[in-house]
Amino acid sequence: MEWLIGLACSTGIAGAAYIKRSLSGSGFLAAMILGTVMYALGSAVWFGSLIAFFISSSLLSKWKKHAKEEAESGYEKTGRRDAGQVLANGGLGLLLCTINWAFPYPLWWYAFLGVMAAVTADTWATEIGGLSRTPPRSIKTGQRVQPGTSGGVSGLGMGASLAGGLFIGAVAWLLLSVSNHSAPDAVATSLRPAAWIGIAGMAGIIGSLADSWIGATWQQMYRCGICGREIEQARHCGMPAMRIRGRSGWNNDAVNVTGSLAGGVSAVLLALVLGLS
Template sequence: MAWLIGFICALAVAGAAFYKNSLTLSGMCAAVIMGTVYYGAGNVFWFGTLLLFFITSTLLSKWKGRRKEELEKSYAKTGRRDAGQVMANGGLGMLVCLLNWIWPEPLWAYAFIGIMASVTADTWATEVGGLSRRPPRSVLTWKVLAPGTSGGVSWLGSAAAAAGACVIGAGAWLLLGAGGPQSGSFWIWLAAGGIGGLAGAFTDSVLGASLQRMYRCPVCGREVEVPVHCGVDTIPSRGLAFMNNDAVNLLSSLMGGLIAFIIGFIAS
């Protein structure tokens, strides 16, 4: 029955997101599978956290969308998520959910919150930071970068990342009574989400500034994530061939999950 409920709820949410152009068809299918697993193998704690990430991130992606249109041309992924982006953001959390189903352990929940806080922090930083009136700076060299450049950080984006991470941590504590592990104070869960999420977002910026595959547009000269820009093929400029945006998201969320797991282990 839990798996059926999860499927129906996931289909309703993903279908609405597809109708609102927040998900592609492949993204909707991936979201239905993911939501079913989160509820079937988990419970309201796991599914509710996934919804908290998805709904807040979707709303932010629509906020002042016209001002972000030019920046999105430089991104490998836009506000409309495909299956790859859905899995990069929630796939690792789904794996942890399944591990907890097979081998119940309260610490899995902390790792899960760190993972979801990381992807939330990264998404909030991108959506809000892109509206900053001040140009971003490289997280490694502190040089001024063009808006939308991977590895760039701003005070507005960093504040948004911290807020998003803390929202996931606070949400975890609120969902404790709905199937979550019955342990840990509000401050422990806030720390797991806040610190884990910021660690993941920082890792994302570092990887974006160093190992992520980037291209140079021969028309406008900008460094972008996409192989086509300004209507022409771009030229590889740096990074590893396999280190695309999805790989960066996966590795950064893994770091956030690890930090939150350690916080939960120390607290227990």
């Protein structure tokens, strides 16, 4: 029954996103499979946290889209999320859910909470930070950079990042409170709402900053020979762009995975410090 419920819910939500052009065909298939497996092996709490990230991020990507066109024009991937983006944001969470199903332990849940907080915080920072009226600063040098530059941070983006992490913590706690299912028993019995939501908020900030730092140091970046912009794409203005920095293979998806991993690790460490495991 859990497999059928997961399949029905995932197909409905991913299908609506596909119709609204938030997902490509490959993204729809990946989201459907990921959501189905997570519901079947986890619970409504695990699945709901994933869906909260996906729906909020999809809505924000459509919000004031024209105002964010300048920043988004330099991104490697924009618009409809493909399978790579879906897996980069949800694949690590699914792995943790699967491990917890096979070897139940409270810290797997906290790692999952941190991962989902990090990907949500990073996405909110990108979508809302792109509306900042002041140019962002490079997290590496502190110098002003063009909107959309990888590794650029702004006050508005940082605030959005914190809000995204807190949002995931609040949603997960509410789901656990009203659901017949639960996270591992040790988590449920030691649950302190403020601490739990705070962990998600901190993990979101840490994961988002890690994403920005890696984006400013390791991510492959190019310069357009036509407009002169520093971009994530290998082509721009209809012409091949020149690679100017970064390590081979470190594209936007790889950076997102690493940022989410940092969020997961930080959540586990915070849970251990607070004695919640």
